[in-house]
Amino acid sequence: MSLKKTKSVILTLISPVVLIFGLSACALQDSYYKHSDLTHAERKIIASDIWLLEAIEGQKIALTLDTERPRLEIQLTDMRIMGTDGCNGYFASIDYIDEQKIQFGPIASTRRYCAEMAIPDNFNQQMNQVKIYQVENLKLRLFDSSGNELLLFQKAD
Numbered sequence: 001m002s003l004k005k006t007k008s009v010i011l012t013l014i015s016p017v018v019l020i021f022g023l024s025a026c027a028l029q030d031s032y033y034k035h036s037d038l039t040h041a042e043r044k045i046i047a048s049d050i051w052l053l054e055a056i057e058g059q060k061i062a063l064t065l066d067t068e069r070p071r072l073e074i075q076l077t078d079m080r081i082m083g084t085d086g087c088n089g090y091f092a093s094i095d096y097i098d099e100q101k102i103q104f105g106p107i108a109s110t111r112r113y114c115a116e117m118a119i120p121d122n123f124n125q126q127m128n129q130v131k132i133y134q135v136e137n138l139k140l141r142l143f144d145s146s147g148n149e150l151l152l153f154q155k156a157d
Helices: 003-034 040-046 118-127
Strands: 049-056 071-075 080-084 089-097 102-104 132-136 139-143 149-155
Touching (some): 049 118, 118 149
Antiparallel strands (some): 049 149, 071 080, 132 139, 139 149
């Protein structure tokens, strides 16, 4: 077989593989944007930020020596959230997000024993009801589907 014919056969075999990898990369990128209707500026405001809990249902939280401040980390590039409820770590997917609505997948967490569970339990109950959010003045507010404020966070430095 001549060198020219060998090159032609190799190119014929490699071209479909390169095309498949290229198209699959585009498909992965497109699937991200199907679940996120945020503009670039909106993504920049909340993406990869850490938010510290200030209040639950309008009541400022009172931390004890046994309770860590609950926090929320939003990772839009991976479409997931993670953080701590004050005792246990938690994580979930973000199934959908736009400029007002957010939908989390099932929230999973570790199961450590902590002496004080009032804040962690209340925090987890509220996180499971979140449907709407608002970011304003470095504050993140999470609401239920009726517009009741569930959780108020302050952006961490």
